[in-house]
Amino acid sequence: MKTKPAGPIPSGYEARDGELAIGGQTATSLVETAGRTPLFVYSKKHLDRRMADLRAALPQRIGVNYAVKANPHPAVIAHMDSLVDGFDVASSGELAKLEDAGIDASRVSFAGPGKRDDELEAAISAGATLNCESEGEGERALAIAQRLGKAPRIAIRVNPDFELKGSGMKMGGGAKPFGVDAERVPALARMLIAGGAHWRGLHIFTGSQALSADAIIEAQGNVIDLAARLADEIGEGLPKLNMGGGFGIPYFPGDEPLDLDAVGQALDERISDLPDSLHDTELCLELGRYLVGEAGVYLCRVIDRKVSHGVTYLVTDGGLHHQLAASGNFGTVVRRNYPVAIASCFEREADDVVNVVGCLCTPLDRLADAAFLPRADVGDLVAVFCAGAYGATASPQNFLGHGPAAEMLV
């Protein structure tokens, strides 16, 4: 069987006693602690290092928000609390998780194209900033705020006229369900301010999962230009500008990490020469996957090793019910292999070509095709890397009744 390459294993994962170690503990001991597989392990060391690298590369003026949707595990949220400046949520459910963690809602903004009235009420009551996505939503928010007797904190999410080139998911450029078309933003802002909103500025999100520094630099430049133009048209300064995110991580063969220093340097130059209308504006990035994606590893156990028509399968107790994106079934057209390893013999040389599959009774349940790995047998542990973002919660955990994976932060 011809080998198919797997994505690059993120740096910082090393061997201990021949096994993959995360946070200094071997895969076997982590599984023992958790009591079972499948298991998501999130690494504090990786979270800390990524944030330290970001702080070192970015101008001090640029804040960093965590987009909770990437990984809302309570221990991850609690750890991020000490690292980031603010949080972005996509539902009142995520807002409630932050409140459970004791995070003040004044540090939280809420974006989402379909906010229900009860969600608007929860956010306004708590004092979170609403990123308003339409004129209709703005009117609903003002009416709810009036009923509650509170001044709602409102920013406007802008649907920009440009996109983040080469991004995995484009969130701007042309017709979109997200935000308000740029030309209608000034009128909406004036309506909200006149209606008693506590004006919080703009949110401009152009795309996600981009690995090209040039594309990010260009999009950030366009975001700043657009924000300055809109501020002038609104006739009111911007207290805050959420410049969006878009920083990608390498998942697949040939992917190169984002050149963070280049992005930081360009931002530094740019903000040294900001338009007057953004002079006092608080600037922040909103990052999810980039902060947590490489900090997570999904561990599952080999249940069977079998051969069919000359092809070897490692059947694991994991699968797409926890790792939908790795199976190639979430937003991808052509399936490619995520980085994988045999965690229980991490240092052994590869000598075997196998299909790693999940335990679900569907041909969609693939974790690695024709992967070149050390020989593994029943009982061995498989690691799928880049599992820290859009893993556990972005997968159909109830599919076929196996239930959720365990999760732990070490």
Place this chain on the structure above:
Amino acid sequence: MKTKPAGPIPSGYEARDGELAIGGQTATSLVETAGRTPLFVYSKKHLDRRMADLRAALPQRIGVNYAVKANPHPAVIAHMDSLVDGFDVASSGELAKLEDAGIDASRVSFAGPGKRDDELEAAISAGATLNCESEGEGERALAIAQRLGKAPRIAIRVNPDFELKGSGMKMGGGAKPFGVDAERVPALARMLIAGGAHWRGLHIFTGSQALSADAIIEAQGNVIDLAARLADEIGEGLPKLNMGGGFGIPYFPGDEPLDLDAVGQALDERISDLPDSLHDTELCLELGRYLVGEAGVYLCRVIDRKVSHGVTYLVTDGGLHHQLAASGNFGTVVRRNYPVAIASCFEREADDVVNVVGCLCTPLDRLADAAFLPRADVGDLVAVFCAGAYGATASPQNFLGHGPAAEMLV
């Protein structure tokens, strides 16, 4: 905006007081009863009618099993109990749901390429039939049964050398993680029987979601031939033959319903002339989607109606977290529209072209692209049909923190 066609609305859904009615109740009254949207409604009338049609078309000798993975909602399982001859499960979690419903495990078979030891133990203890998927699994099952002091009921799942042509998912033909390659089945059967297993026969699953009667007839013929040949080689009769399923339902524009009568007639001719080795074999089909798919409707509410660059969006409180397949992100390469309607004005003439999207903050969250529908506004209810199978449990319900949909059987 150019209209994109939507799939055909299944028969049996009518209007009442201008609204979509399910089981004689309007969409509005169903949502009132449930207390919220989004809501999956499953129709007893549709379940009953589909089974009646099947019984009328199939030879009396052919049993019908329900593949629980299609829809494991407790009320659906309880209703199917009175309709079908047996159940197929894909995990010990699904087996537990059947036990909760008071269904005797002697009517249950368990297939799945990665059965854990604790799952084998649960199935053997309960007396369910294991569809054995490998030599290794067979050995594990015998060892566990010996420890329990029970004779395990075991059939063998065969990886056939042929496929179900035109099926949405191929489960046979070439290398597969499912079952045992046909040529190794006789030796495994003899090993299991010698090891004390209560021999239950064969399970041969060739594919799913086929709409061509000719393809199904051909595959069923091949299944019977293969089963007869294997029975001869094993030297032991087959108490039972699970012939698999594969019956599809129309989801997309141009899809035509399966010609059930043609399938039934061909089966009738075929079993009137069965090989001697299958003379006393109990024959059954295993159907999931075909039994429940068209019996389910997903109802969600319009939260916002907005325009971006001339395109109108209906933003709903539903989305891919409940309807991953309808969003085009589960096993499909080119996204097409499922059948959709404005449930709250089901009879009104279409005069509007809209994109129907979910509430999630991702461009993947699409329920219908450029659909030609009656004009809908905030508060209206949207129906997505063909939501009875692989809906609620085959979707990432925790994604973005909105939580699961409500479900009810009427």
